[in-house]
Amino acid sequence: MMKDFLKASVAITALLASAGIASAECGIEKGSVRILSNDFAALHAIATAAETCASDTVTVTKNQTTEHKNIQVPALTTNPASYTVAVIATNSVVPLLTGDLVRPLDDYVAKWGQDLQESQLIRVDGKVMAIAFMANGQHLFYREDILADNGIAVPTSYEEVLAAAKTLRDKGVMQNPLASGYKPGWDLAAEFVNTYLGTGGEFFKEGSAEADINNENGLTALATMKEMSTFMSPDWVTYNSNLMRPIWEAGDIAMQIGWGSVAGSYIAEDSPSPEIAKATKFAAAPTIGGGTIPSAALWWDGFVISKNISDEDAEASFRAMMVGISPATAAANADAAVWLVKGYEATPAAVGVVADMQAGARPYPMVPYMGLLHTALGDNLAEFMQGQESAEQALADVTAAYNTAAKEAGFLD
Amino acid sequence: MPHRTFLAFIWPSLLAMVLFIAIPILSVGYQSLFVEHPQMMTEVESCGPFGCRTERRVDAAAMSELRAESPMGRFNGMGTYANPSHLAFDEVGAAWRSSESFGQFLRLVMNLPFYKALFFTLAYTFIVTPLVIVLGFCIAIAVNTVSARLKGPVIFFSLLPMIVTPLIGALVLFWMIDARGVIGATLQQVFNDPQLSLKASPTLTWVTLFVYGVWHSAPFAFVVFYAGLQTVPQDTLESAMVDGASRWERVRFVTIPYLMPLATFIALMQLMDNFRVFEPIIGFSAEANATSLSYLIYSDLRSGDFPLFGSAAASSMLTIGGVVILLTPVLIRTWREFKRKG
Numbered sequence: 001m002m003k004d005f006l007k008a009s010v011a012i013t014a015l016l017a018s019a020g021i022a023s024a025e026c027g028i029e030k031g032s033v034r035i036l037s038n039d040f041a042a043l044h045a046i047a048t049a050a051e052t053c054a055s056d057t058v059t060v061t062k063n064q065t066t067e068h069k070n071i072q073v074p075a076l077t078t079n080p081a082s083y084t085v086a087v088i089a090t091n092s093v094v095p096l097l098t099g100d101l102v103r104p105l106d107d108y109v110a111k112w113g114q115d116l117q118e119s120q121l122i123r124v125d126g127k128v129m130a131i132a133f134m135a136n137g138q139h140l141f142y143r144e145d146i147l148a149d150n151g152i153a154v155p156t157s158y159e160e161v162l163a164a165a166k167t168l169r170d171k172g173v174m175q176n177p178l179a180s181g182y183k184p185g186w187d188l189a190a191e192f193v194n195t196y197l198g199t200g201g202e203f204f205k206e207g208s209a210e211a212d213i214n215n216e217n218g219l220t221a222l223a224t225m226k227e228m229s230t231f232m233s234p235d236w237v238t239y240n241s242n243l244m245r246p247i248w249e250a251g252d253i254a255m256q257i258g259w260g261s262v263a264g265s266y267i268a269e270d271s272p273s274p275e276i277a278k279a280t281k282f283a284a285a286p287t288i289g290g291g292t293i294p295s296a297a298l299w300w301d302g303f304v305i306s307k308n309i310s311d312e313d314a315e316a317s318f319r320a321m322m323v324g325i326s327p328a329t330a331a332a333n334a335d336a337a338v339w340l341v342k343g344y345e346a347t348p349a350a351v352g353v354v355a356d357m358q359a360g361a362r363p364y365p366m367v368p369y370m371g372l373l374h375t376a377l378g379d380n381l382a383e384f385m386q387g388q389e390s391a392e393q394a395l396a397d398v399t400a401a402y403n404t405a406a407k408e409a410g411f412l413d
Numbered sequence: 414m415p416h417r418t419f420l421a422f423i424w425p426s427l428l429a430m431v432l433f434i435a436i437p438i439l440s441v442g443y444q445s446l447f448v449e450h451p452q453m454m455t456e457v458e459s460c461g462p463f464g465c466r467t468e469r470r471v472d473a474a475a476m477s478e479l480r481a482e483s484p485m486g487r488f489n490g491m492g493t494y495a496n497p498s499h500l501a502f503d504e505v506g507a508a509w510r511s512s513e514s515f516g517q518f519l520r521l522v523m524n525l526p527f528y529k530a531l532f533f534t535l536a537y538t539f540i541v542t543p544l545v546i547v548l549g550f551c552i553a554i555a556v557n558t559v560s561a562r563l564k565g566p567v568i569f570f571s572l573l574p575m576i577v578t579p580l581i582g583a584l585v586l587f588w589m590i591d592a593r594g595v596i597g598a599t600l601q602q603v604f605n606d607p608q609l610s611l612k613a614s615p616t617l618t619w620v621t622l623f624v625y626g627v628w629h630s631a632p633f634a635f636v637v638f639y640a641g642l643q644t645v646p647q648d649t650l651e652s653a654m655v656d657g658a659s660r661w662e663r664v665r666f667v668t669i670p671y672l673m674p675l676a677t678f679i680a681l682m683q684l685m686d687n688f689r690v691f692e693p694i695i696g697f698s699a700e701a702n703a704t705s706l707s708y709l710i711y712s713d714l715r716s717g718d719f720p721l722f723g724s725a726a727a728s729s730m731l732t733i734g735g736v737v738i739l740l741t742p743v744l745i746r747t748w749r750e751f752k753r754k755g
Contacts, residue, residue: 070715090461095718100473124470125457132462175607184701207456207469234610235592238698247593300462340462363463368452368471371718379526379712382701386615389524397524404498409719410449410487 026053026323031316035062036072037087040261042134042301042337046087050324053316060320068092076101081306084317090299090364091371093122093130098368102129102304108318115326120340122302132302133325134337136261137361138181138194138285139296139352145279146173146254158195158224158286158295161255165231168254178231179247179256182385183240189378190297191257195221197362198288198295209369209411211376211402214395220289222384222391229385237386248280249273257285260353264335267349282352284359294356297364300340369411376402438733445493445726447486449719450479486723493727498709500731501525527728530704531735536619537705538687538739541626545683546676548627549634554664556635557642568639575632582629583696587612590621615702622703625693630686634679641675642668677743684739689732706732 035050037043047062054060063083065071069092075082076096086096096102104127109116113131122130140161142154147164150171155161161178168177181187196203201217204210229236233247241259248256249272258266263282271277285296303321305314323329330339338350346354364370376398384394406412414422453475459468480486495502508521522528552571559567574582589596590611601609611617645668653663691707694700700708706728713725 091718098471098473098476098718100477119462121460123458123460123465125459135462183698209454209469233592234608234613235597237610237613237701238587238591250593298463357463363461365468366459366461367469368718375712379700383524386613386701388615393524400497401526404496405721405724407496408448408493408721408723410452413451 026055026058026319028053028055028058028316028319030057031310031313033058033060033085033313033317033320034083035060035064035085035087035317035321036068036075036083037062037064037085037303038068038089038301039064039066041264042261042333043087045329045333045336046133046321046324049326049329050320053320053323058316058320072096073099073101076306076308079308080310080313081308084306084309084313085303085321086306087301087303088130089136089301090297090366091374093302093304094366094368094371096304097124097129101307103307103314104129105131105305105318108305108315112315112319112322115322115342117340117342120302122300130302130304131321131325132300132340133330134261134301134339135353135357136259136299136301136338137296137353137356138190138257138259139263139294139356140283140285141248141256141258141263141266141352142281142283143254143276143279144281146177149173154281154283155255155286156284157290158228158288161286162224162227162231164255169231174252174254176231176233176252177254178228179236179239179244179253180225180228180232181240181244181257182225182229182232182236183238183243184382184385185378186374187240187378188381188385189374191225192221192377192381193297193364193374194257194285195224195288195295197297198285198291198293200291200293203365203370203373204367209367209406211373211399211406213373213377214392214399218395219391222381222394224288226385226391237382249276251276260338260350260356263352264337264347264349268335282349282355284352284355285361292359294359294361296356296361298353298356298361299364301337369406369409372405372409372411373398373402376405441726441729444485444722445730446488446490446723448489448493448723449486450476450483451487452476453479489723493723494731497525498724499527499727501527526704526709527706527731530706530709533619533703534688534690534705534707534735537623537626537690538684540623541630541687542680542683544623544627545630545634546679548631549679550638550672550676552631552635553638553642554668556639571635572632574628575630575636577629579629579692580696583625583693586621586625587697612698618697618699618702621697622690622693622699625697626687626690629693630683633682637675637679638672641672645671677747681740681743684743685736688736688739706735 033050033053035047037047043064047064051060051062072086072092073095076086077099088096106128109121109128116131120132121128122132140155146168147154150167150173152164152167155164165177168174180191182191196213196217199217199220201215203213205212233252241262244253244256244258245262245266247253248266251273266280267277285294287293288295305317325341327341327343330341330344334344334347335349338346338353380397380401381394383389384391403412453472454469455472456467457470458465494500497504504525505522508518512518512521523532556564556567556571588594591597592601592610597611600611601607611621649667650663653667658666689707690705691711694703694705694708710725710728710732713721713728
C-alpha cells in the first residue's frame with residue numbers, strides 16, 4: 001500500500017517535472033494546435049506530449065478517434081480547416097494528398113526539425129509532405145512455452161505454421177491453435193494484402209490502375225489463408241485485431257498473426273494472465289510458397305499539417321508535434337510502438353516488426369486506387385473462405401467489383 | 414372541411430415534407446446520374462521509411478480545375494444503375510446465356526452484390542414481418558388476460574426488446590452467441606459439436622438475424638394490438654359467449670376481424686422498416702453472410718478512400734423504388750376501403 005503510494009507520488013512528480021521542462025522547451029509564442037488522430041496508446045503519448053506546449057497564448061486540442069479517417073477529408077477541406085494536424089498512416093495520407101489538403105513541410109523541417117532523421121521524412125515529388133514517427137506491421141505472435149513443450153521450432157514460413165498447428169491439434173494440446181484477423185471487410189482484405197505481398201506479386205499492372213491479382217500469386221495466398229482458417233475457432237469469421245486479444249489471454253491460441261502496435265499490450269506486466277504474457281514472443285511474419293519475404297505489409301504512422309490554416313498556426317502545430325514525437329516522448333513510451341525517431345532502441349515488443357523490416361517485408365502500396373482494391377477484397381473473399389465458391393471465382397469477383405468502383409472514381413475508363 | 418381550411422391546416426406539413434423529403438430525394442436521384450471526373454495521374458518519386466519508389470499520384474491541381482468547371486462530376490446517365498454493382502444488366506444477360514439450368518442461372522445472379530443483398534432483404538422482410546404480426550398478436554392476447562395487478566410489469570418486460578437500441582441489442586446478442594458466449598457454448602454442448610458456430614454458418618447467421626428481427630419488432634406489434642384489444646366491443650363478445658362461442662372462436666370471429674385495420678397498419682410499418690434492415694448486420698458482424706440494400710449504401714460511403722456517392726445514390730433510389738413496390742398492394746387496399754367508406 002505504502003509502496004504503491006510512493007510509486008504514484010514519484011510518478012506524478014516526474015510527470016509534473018517533465019511537463020514543466022517540456023513547456024519551457026516548446027517556445028511557441030502563439031497559435032492554435034488542433035490534432036486529429038486515431039485512438040491507440042502510442043498516439044495518446046504523442047498528443048499528451050504535444051499538449052504540454054499549451055500556454056496562455058497557445059491552445060492545443062485533440063480529437064482521438066477510430067473514426068478519424070472518415071472525418072479527415074471534410075475536416076481539412078474547410079477553410080480554415082477544423083484541424084491543423086492530422087495524424088495519418090500509409091493509407092490514410094493518400095486521400096489528403098489527392099485532395100491537395102496538406103502543405104509541404106520543408107521550411108519547417110529546416111527550421112525546427114533538428115531531431116528528425118532522414119528516414120522519417122515522407123517525400124513526394126521531392127517535397128516533404130509528412131513526418132513519420134512509428135512503423136507498424138503484422139507479424140507472428142507465439143506461445144514460447146507451448147511450442148517448446150511440444151518440440152516445435154519457431155515457424156518461419158506458413159508451411160511450418162500449418163505443420164505446427166497440425167501437431168498441436170493431433171497431440172490434443174489445442175483444437176484451434178491459430179488466430180488471425182479474418183473478419184470479412186477491412187481485416188480480411190489486409191490479411192490478403194499481407195499474404196500476397198509475401199508471394200512477391202504486384203497488385204496492379206505496371207503504370208496503370210488495372211488490378212492484377214487474379215493470378216498464381218493470388219491463388220497461393222488464398223489457398224494458404226483457407227488452410228489457416230481450418231485451424232481457427234469456428235468464429236474466425238468475426239475476428240479482428242481487437243477480438244483476438246482476450247482469446248489469446250484466455251490461453252486458447254498458440255500462434256496468431258497480429259499487429260506490432262498491440263504487441264506491447266500482450267506482454268505488459270499488468271496483463272490479466274501474467275503467465276501467458278511472459279510466454280508470449282514475437283517473430284517476423286511467415287514467408288509463403290518457399291519465398292524469403294515475410295508476408296506482411298509494412299506501415300508507417302506520421303503526421304501532416306493542414307493546408308487551409310494560417311502560417312502561424314501551421315508553424316505552432318509543427319513545433320508542438322516536434323515535442324509530441326521527440327526522442328524524449330519515444331524514450332518514455334518505448335514499449336508503445338516501434339519508433340522511427342532518433343535514439344530509439346528496439347524493445348521486446350518491437351521484435352516482430354523489426355524482424356519484418358530486416359527480412360525485407362514490403363511496404364503497403366501508397367497508390368491512390370489501393371483503397372478501392374482493399375474494399376473490393378474485403379467484400380468478396382468471404383464466400384471463398386467459407387467454401388461457397390472457388391478461389392478463381394473469388395478473385396474474379398474482386399476484380400469485377402474493383403473495376404466498377406475504379407471506373408466510378410475515375411481511375412479506369 | 415372546406416378546401417381552404419384544409420390547405421391552411423396542412424401547408425406547414427406539406428412545406429416540411431417538400432424541404433426534408435422531396436428535395437433530398439430529388440438531389441440523391443440527380444447525384445446518381447454522375448460519376449467522378451477521370452483522374453489526371455502523374456508519376457512521382459515517393460520516399461519514406463521503407464525506401465523510395467516511383468508511384469502514380471493524382472494531379473491535385475489539374476483535378477481542382479476540372480471540378481471547378483463541373484462540380485457534379487462526369488454525367489453518366491443511367492450507367493451507374495446498369496453497372497455490375499447494381500442491376501448488372503450485362504452480367505445477368507451473360508449468366509442467362511451461359512447457364513444450362515435455371516438453378517445455375519440463379520447461382521450466378523446471386524453472386525452479384527446487388528441481387529445478393531436484394532435477396533436477403535426480401536427474405537428478411539417477408540419472413541420477419543408476418544412473424545412479428547402473429548407473435549405480437551399472441552403476446553397481446555396473452556397479456557390481456559393477465560390479472561390487473563401483474564399487467565404493468567408484464568407489459569414493461571414485453572416492451573424491453575423495443576426499448577433497447579437496435580445496435581446495442583444486436584451487440585449483446587452477438588456476444589451471447591459467440592462460441593464462448595452463453596448461448597453459443599450451450600448449443601455446442603447440446604449438439605455435442607465443438608465446431609458449431611452461429612456466426613460462421615451462413616444459414617445459422619440468417620436464422621439469427623431473423624430471430625433478432627422478430628424479437629426486436631414484436632413488441633411494436635404487441636403494443637398496437639394491445640391498445641386495439643381495449644376497444645374490442647364487449648357486448649359483441651358477450652353475445653358471442655351467450656351463443657356458446659369458445660374462446661378460440663371469439664378470437665377468430667370477433668377480435669381478429671375487428672383488429673384487421675391495425676394489422677394492415679403494422680404490416681405497412683414493418684414492411685418499410687424491415688426492407689431497410691441494417692443495424693443487425695453491423696451488430697452481428699454478418700457482412701460475410703448477409704448484406705442488405707442499406708448495407709450496400711453504407712459500404713459505398715464508408716469503405717475505401719473515395720466515397721462512391723453516385724453508387725450510393727443509385728442504391729438509395731433502388732431501395733426507395735423497392736419500398737414503393739412493396740407498399741403498393743397495401744396502399745391500393747387502403748385506398749379502396751377509403752373509397753368504399755366515402
